[in-house]
Amino acid sequence: MAEDKRTDHPLDSEAGNIFLARRISTGDPRRPWADAMAVANGRVAAIGSREAICAAYASWRVVDLEGALVLPGLIDPHNHVLEGARSALYELQLAGDLDFGGIVEAVGRKAKRAGRTEWIVGGPFAIGRCPQMFSEAGRAALDEASEGRPVLLRDLSLHARFANTQALARAGVDDATTDPRIGRFVRDGRGRLTGLAFEYAANPLEAAVPPLTDEEWVSCARHGLKLLNAAGVTGFGLAIASARTMKALKTLDEQGALSARVACYLNMVPLLMAFERDGIGEELVSRRHEFRTARINTDSAKFFMDGVPLQHTAAFIDPYLDGPQGERGECAFTVEDLADRIGRLDAQGLSVKVHAIGDRAVRDTLDAIERVRERSGHANIRHTIAHLQFIAPDDVARLSKLNVGADLCPPMWFPLPNDSAFRACLGDGRVDGSWPIRDIVASRALAAVGSDWPAISPVPNPWPGISALITRRNPFQPIAGRLGAAQAIEAKLAVALSSANGAEMIGFGAVAGRLREGFSADFIAIDRDVFSCDPEAIADTKVLQTWFEGRCVHDIRAQA
Numbered sequence: 001m002a003e004d005k006r007t008d009h010p011l012d013s014e015a016g017n018i019f020l021a022r023r024i025s026t027g028d029p030r031r032p033w034a035d036a037m038a039v040a041n042g043r044v045a046a047i048g049s050r051e052a053i054c055a056a057y058a059s060w061r062v063v064d065l066e067g068a069l070v071l072p073g074l075i076d077p078h079n080h081v082l083e084g085a086r087s088a089l090y091e092l093q094l095a096g097d098l099d100f101g102g103i104v105e106a107v108g109r110k111a112k113r114a115g116r117t118e119w120i121v122g123g124p125f126a127i128g129r130c131p132q133m134f135s136e137a138g139r140a141a142l143d144e145a146s147e148g149r150p151v152l153l154r155d156l157s158l159h160a161r162f163a164n165t166q167a168l169a170r171a172g173v174d175d176a177t178t179d180p181r182i183g184r185f186v187r188d189g190r191g192r193l194t195g196l197a198f199e200y201a202a203n204p205l206e207a208a209v210p211p212l213t214d215e216e217w218v219s220c221a222r223h224g225l226k227l228l229n230a231a232g233v234t235g236f237g238l239a240i241a242s243a244r245t246m247k248a249l250k251t252l253d254e255q256g257a258l259s260a261r262v263a264c265y266l267n268m269v270p271l272l273m274a275f276e277r278d279g280i281g282e283e284l285v286s287r288r289h290e291f292r293t294a295r296i297n298t299d300s301a302k303f304f305m306d307g308v309p310l311q312h313t314a315a316f317i318d319p320y321l322d323g324p325q326g327e328r329g330e331c332a333f334t335v336e337d338l339a340d341r342i343g344r345l346d347a348q349g350l351s352v353k354v355h356a357i358g359d360r361a362v363r364d365t366l367d368a369i370e371r372v373r374e375r376s377g378h379a380n381i382r383h384t385i386a387h388l389q390f391i392a393p394d395d396v397a398r399l400s401k402l403n404v405g406a407d408l409c410p411p412m413w414f415p416l417p418n419d420s421a422f423r424a425c426l427g428d429g430r431v432d433g434s435w436p437i438r439d440i441v442a443s444r445a446l447a448a449v450g451s452d453w454p455a456i457s458p459v460p461n462p463w464p465g466i467s468a469l470i471t472r473r474n475p476f477q478p479i480a481g482r483l484g485a486a487q488a489i490e491a492k493l494a495v496a497l498s499s500a501n502g503a504e505m506i507g508f509g510a511v512a513g514r515l516r517e518g519f520s521a522d523f524i525a526i527d528r529d530v531f532s533c534d535p536e537a538i539a540d541t542k543v544l545q546t547w548f549e550g551r552c553v554h555d556i557r558a559q560a
Contacts, residue, residue, distance in 0.1 A: 016040040016060035017550070018053055021525065022067040027500045027514040037070075039521040042549035047515055065525045068544055071495060072515050073234025073522035074462055075502025077263070078353075078386055078409045078450030080158070081236060082245045083273055085224035086212065087454060092122025096156055096458065100130040100138065103153070108145035119209055120146060123154035124454070125162065127196075127310065128421055133162050136188045139195035152205055158272060158455040159308045161202040163195045171208040173197075182306075182332050183313060198311045200271060207275045217248035224460075225252070225259050229554040231461045232543040234522040235261035235513070237407075237450065237506045239353065239386065240302055242267055243279025246291035253293050259553040261295050261522075263506035264288075265302035265353050268341070269332075285348065297507040300351045303341065305331055306361035309390075310421055314358035317392065322425045331364050338368035339375075346372055346381055351507075353384040353407060359392045359430075366398050379403040382446065384505065389434050390426075396436065399445035405505050406440045408497070409450035410457055411465025413437060414474040415481050431483075437469065438487045441497075448501040449494075462498055466530070467538035469494040475539035491531050491538070521550040 017039050024034040026047060036053035038045040038060065046053055054062070087093070092110050094103060103125055110120050132138035142151055142164040150167035154160075168174065175192055179185055183199025197205060212220070228236060238245065241264035252258040266284050267274040274280050279287070288298040306329055307313025312320055315329040333341070342352045356362045365385055373379050384405035389412070399406055413435040416422075422431050440447050449469065453460035464475040469489055472482040482488075489497075503513025511520050527542040546554035 016045070016057060018057055018060050018062045019065060019070070020050060020062060021065040021070040023529070024070040024515060025072075025495070025531070026516065027072045027496060028516045030516075034515075037515060037521075037523075039550045042521055042551070044515055044517055044519050044521050046517060065545070068525035068527065069529045070515075070523055070525050071232075072499045072513055073524055073546065073548065074232045074498050075235040075448070075506060075508075075513055076228065076233050076450050076460065076462060077237040077448045077502045077505045078239045078407050079236055079453045079460060080239055080273065080455065081224035081228060081453065081460060082217065082220045082238065082248065084454035084460065085220040085227070087123065089220060089223055090212070090216065092120055094123055094125055094153070096124050096126055097129070098125065100132040100141075103130065104141050104145045107142060107151055111145060111147045111149055114149055116148070118149060119167070120149055120151045121153075121209055124156040125153055126156050126418075127160060128418055130162075133196045134186055134188075134194055136192050136194055139164060139193070142195065150208075152209060156456055157308045157310075159199055159202075159311060159313065161197045161205050163197065163205050165195075167205060167208065168193060168195065171204040173204055182330055199307045199313050202272055203270055203275070206272060207270075207277070211244075211277060214244065214247065214251075217244055218251050221245075221248040221252050222257065225257075226554075227460055229259050229546045229548070230543060230559070231459075231463070232524040232526065232546055233260060233460065233462065234524075234546065234548045235503060235506060235508060237263045237265060237300075237353075239265050239450075239452070240267045240273045241265050241298075242274040243284055243287065243291070245274070245278070246296070246298065249296055250291050250293060253295055258295050259548045261297075261506070261508045261512055263297040263300055263508075264291065265300045266298070268301050268303055271304055285345070285350070299349060299507070300353060301345050303333070303338065303352065303354045305333065305338070305354050305356040305365050306358050308357060309425060310418070312425070314390075315361040315364070316358040316390070316426075316430075317360045317363070318430075320425050321427050328360065329358055331361055333368075335364050335367045335371070338365065339371040342368060342383065343372045343375060346376060346383070349381065351381050351383055353386050355386045357387045357389045359390045359395070362388045362391045363395055366395055366402060366404065369402050369404055370398075373402055390430060391436065391440075393436075393439070396439050396443050396445075399440065400443045404445065406445050406447040407450055407505065408435070408437060408440070408447055410452035410455060411449065411462075411468060412456060413487070414468040414472055414483050415479045416474065417477065417479065433484065435484060436487050438489050441489065441493065446501060446504060447497055448505040449497045450502070463541040464539040466494045466498055467535055469497070470535040470538070473536065475536060491535065495530065521547060523547050
C-alpha cells in the first residue's frame with residue numbers, strides 16, 4: 001500500500017486522510033459504491049468519487065490502497081475468542097484429525113516437558129475418530145501417557161471433555177457420581193467411568209483446572225484481537241462472557257489497545273467455559289456497568305437450551321435414528337422457566353442469546369420469547385437464537401414476527417467429513433434441510449454469520465464460511481456435492497450478513513458495519529473482488545489491511 005506524503009501530519013486517527021481504492025463497497029444502500037473516502041478523528045468524514053473527495057480535502061494526506069477492494073470491517077457476532085487464544089497460548093494443541101493413538105502420543109510428549117503437578121489441558125479431538133474414549137482402556141492409556149499428571153482434553157464442538165484418572169479425582173468425580181440432567185459421564189459395560197463427559201458433566205472437570213491470572217487473560221485478549229484483525233474482523237460478540245474476561249477486554253480498552261467493538265454475552269448458568277469463580281449469573285448482571293465502555297456493550301446475556309446432535313444432546317421434535325427408541329434429546333429449561341429468565345432480563349434492558357440447535361429447542365425458545373412479548377406488551381429488545389441449524393419450516397416466520405435474530409454459526413452449511421454420522425443419527429431429510437439461510441433471510445428476520453471459534457472452526461477466519469454461503473460447497477476439502485443448494489445466497493448478501501447485519505446484532509449498528517458519513521472508520525482492504533470472482537476463490541481471500549477507528553491495526557506486509 002502506498003502513501004502520498006503531501007502533508008506533515010502522521011497517518012493516524014487524529015489526522016485527516018483520504019483513502020483511494022479501486023472500489024469501495026460501503027454497505028450503505030444510499031451510496032453502495034465509491035472509490036474514495038475521507039477519514040478524520042476515527043470517523044468517515046465523506047465518501048464518494050476521487051475527484052470530489054480530493055477536491056474537498058485537498059490538504060489531507062492521501063493513502064492509495066493500490067487497487068484493492070475495500071469493505072466495511074467484518075463483524076463476527078458469535079465467538080469465544082479469549083478461550084481460543086487461551087488454547088493457542090497456554091494449552092496443548094492437537095490436530096483435529098488425530099486418531100486416539102496420535103492424541104496419546106502428543107500427551108506423552110507434553111508430559112515429558114511438564115512439571116510433576118502441572119495440568120495438561122488441550123484439544124481439539126474428534127470423538128468419531130476416537131472410539132477408545134468410550135472404554136476404560138482408553139482412560140488407562142491416557143493415564144500411562146500422562147505419567148501422573150491430570151489431563152483434560154476438549155472436543156471439536158467444545159461440548160465434550162476427555163479426562164484421565166488424575167483429573168477426575170481432582171474434580172471429585174468417580175464411578176458413584178450421578179449424571180446431570182443434561183449430558184452424562186460415559187461409562188463402560190460395568191458402570192466404570194471412561195473419562196469421557198458430555199455437556200454439564202464436563203463442568204466439574206473444567207472447574208478443577210487452575211484458572212488463568214488476570215495478566216494471562218489480558219494476553220489472551222491481545223492475541224485474540226490480533227487474530228481477528230488479521231482476518232478482517234473489527235467487531236465481535238463474546239458468546240460466553242464472565243467478569244474475568246470482560247475485565248481483560250476493558251483493560252485493553254483503557255490501554256488504547258482494544259481494536260474491535262465487543263458485545264459481551266453474560267454467562268447465566270455454569271457451563272463448559274465460565275463458572276461462579278469467574279463471575280457469572282445474576283451477580284454479574286448487577287455489575288455489568290463496571291465493564292461497559294464506548295466499545296464494550298455489556299447489555300446481553302446467554303443461555304444454553306440444548307447441546308449438539310452427535311452426542312444426542314440437541315433437542316429434536318422427532319427421535320434420533322441411532323439411539324434408544326424415542327430418544328429426542330432434552331431441553332435445559334421448560335418453556336415457562338426460560339420465559340421467566342428471559343423476562344427478568346428483558347425488563348432490565350438486556351437482550352438474550354439462546355443456544356438452540358435442534359428444532360425442538362428452537363421451537364421452545366420461540367415459545368418462551370413469545371410469552372415474554374405477551375407479558376411485556378412490547379418487542380423493543382431483540383433477542384437472538386444462536387445456531388438454529390435445524391428449524392422447523394413453520395417456525396421460520398416466527399423469527400421476524402417476534403423480533404428474534406438468527407445468529408447463524410458455525411459455518412457448516414456445506415458437506416462435511418462427519419456427514420455420514422449426522423445422517424445416521426438424524427436421517428437425510430433433516431440433514432438436507434439444515435441451515436435454511438435463504439429462507440430465514442427471506443422471512444425478514446435479522447440474520448448474521450459468526451464463526452463460533454474455536455468450536456468447529458480451526459481459526460477465526462470468516463472467508464471460507466462466506467464462500468460456502470454462496471456455493472454450499474466445502475471450501476476446505478474435496479468433498480463432492482452441495483448441502484441444501486436451494487439455500488445458497490448471493491455474494492452481496494453474504495457480505496452483509498458478515499458486516500452490517502453483524503453490527504446490528506451486537507448493538508453497534510448505528511456506528512459500524514457500513515461506511516457512511518459519521519460512522520466509525522472501520523474497514524478492510526482485500527486482495528480480490530469477492531463480488532465478481534469465482535465464489536469458491538473467496539475462501540482464500542487475504543486481508544491486506546484492517547483499519548479500526550481510522551488507525552491501521554493489521555498490515556499483511558508486517559507479517560511477511
